[in-house]
Amino acid sequence: MAQNVSPSPAVVLLAEDDEVNQQIVRHLLADFPFIELVVASDGKMALEAAISQPFDLMIFDRQMPLITGDRVIRHLKAARTVNTATPIIQFTADAQHASVTHRAHDQADVLIPKPIQSEVFRSTVLRLLNRQPCE
Helix, strand or coil: CCCCCCCCCEEEEEECCCHHHHHHHHHHHCCCCCEEEEEECCHHHHHHHHHHCCCCEEEEECCCCCCCHHHHHHHHHHCCCCCCCCCEEEEECCCCCCCCEEEECCCEEEEEECCCCHHHHHHHHHHHCCCCCCC
């Protein structure tokens, strides 16, 4: 007899200083009730959150106040934190990174350009969380 057990929530850290981009990400992930989103509005808040609790996925904007996304990621990788092996998506508005790249800068697992393409973002999140869209 099959049990109807819902998967445990996936806790995702979003480090994004722009409130519009925060709302876009919330909207894009709204169809995935198994995702619990934790939002940090600057690099310092993101670093503190990533050091203090484990996440299933972390999403960083490259340019944030106080500490850049690049620096936060470097620190998390170098310091061997609870999130050292956590998959990372990094957003960039840098025109040099006009397409989705994997293993960007040996830091983030995926670099996604802004403006965020919804299907690319959503499928990347699901892939990194090892989830299927129908969950």
